[in-house]
Amino acid sequence: xxxxxxxxxxxxxxxxxxxxxxxxxxxxxxxxxxxxxxxxxxxxxxxxxxxxxxxxxxxxxxxxxxxxxxxxxxxxxxxxxxxxxxxxxxxxxxxxxxxxxxxxxxxxxxxxxxxxxxxxxxxxxxxxxxxxxxxxxxxxxxxxxxxxxxxxxxxxxxxxxxxxxxxxxxxxxxxxxxxxxxxxxxxxxxxxxxxxxxxxxxxxxxxxxxxxxxxxxxxxxxx
Amino acid sequence: xxxxxxxxxxxxxxxxxxxxxxxxxxxxxxxxxxxxxxxxxxxxxxxxxxxxxxxxxxxxxxxxxxxxxxxxxxxxxxxxxxxxxxxxxxxxxxxxxxxxxxxxxxxxxxx
Numbered sequence: 001x002x003x004x005x006x007x008x009x010x011x012x013x014x015x016x017x018x019x020x021x022x023x024x025x026x027x028x029x030x031x032x033x034x035x036x037x038x039x040x041x042x043x044x045x046x047x048x049x050x051x052x053x054x055x056x057x058x059x060x061x062x063x064x065x066x067x068x069x070x071x072x073x074x075x076x077x078x079x080x081x082x083x084x085x086x087x088x089x090x091x092x093x094x095x096x097x098x099x100x101x102x103x104x105x106x107x108x109x110x111x112x113x114x115x116x117x118x119x120x121x122x123x124x125x126x127x128x129x130x131x132x133x134x135x136x137x138x139x140x141x142x143x144x145x146x147x148x149x150x151x152x153x154x155x156x157x158x159x160x161x162x163x164x165x166x167x168x169x170x171x172x173x174x175x176x177x178x179x180x181x182x183x184x185x186x187x188x189x190x191x192x193x194x195x196x197x198x199x200x201x202x203x204x205x206x207x208x209x210x211x212x213x214x215x216x217x218x219x220x221x222x223x
Numbered sequence: 224x225x226x227x228x229x230x231x232x233x234x235x236x237x238x239x240x241x242x243x244x245x246x247x248x249x250x251x252x253x254x255x256x257x258x259x260x261x262x263x264x265x266x267x268x269x270x271x272x273x274x275x276x277x278x279x280x281x282x283x284x285x286x287x288x289x290x291x292x293x294x295x296x297x298x299x300x301x302x303x304x305x306x307x308x309x310x311x312x313x314x315x316x317x318x319x320x321x322x323x324x325x326x327x328x329x330x331x332x333x334x
Contacts, residue, residue: 056327
């Protein structure tokens, strides 16, 4: 059976982390859960340790992209064969991890992106769905040659071989677009899987999208 | 020479004196010293030969005066330096992340 690592980047997520870890462990107890505490100021790291998962702690806050990369690098070192990125805020549904890793286990895909816009219903706020995400999809298509239904999906899974090719450098929120771009650039077999997103707040706002573009643009000059 | 040119040159001379003082106190390295010295000398030459620059600007077909063109070039240069600074900052941030990651992985924590 393939070793599967679930990476949870966490920054001040003490309100939801325990439940998120429990839901993943309930979905499959054999999965390795790696929580990456991004220098939280609350007791996120303590809760993760108490839950008995692997905890990696950033001594300085470096952003979600950096935390995911830390967890992914650790998963590669610990010989995981499939790596899943899963948010700590309780927006994702743990039972859907099986759906997202299925195409990789079956050998049909190297990387699978969760999508809010396929068959399952997510309560995406109207402005975000109709304006922000449409613009983001357009930007992804024009500038990054990425053609996916969900332009900012944080729920994703990939094989170990794919992980070794996905060397993203965006530490903050632009990592999402960069991972998609790298997947297409490296000609990985990419698929989308329908996932449910439970919105607790608006999430990424319009100015956040502008910031992502700025980070991505600067990243082009820092190779 | 206009009074404005004289004031400009006095200001530049002050900056050059300060530059030599900073070098003597080891507050800046040789490369920085050379860069700023060349910068201020060019600025002084631009002020001294303002009339000739006016002529050159007219010859090149610009309608603005020499001092305006120098101002535009100065602003463009400032934007370029800020951009370079942002890139350097992004690189340093990336290096910090690598160190933080290394520490995190080497100190992994089980209960």
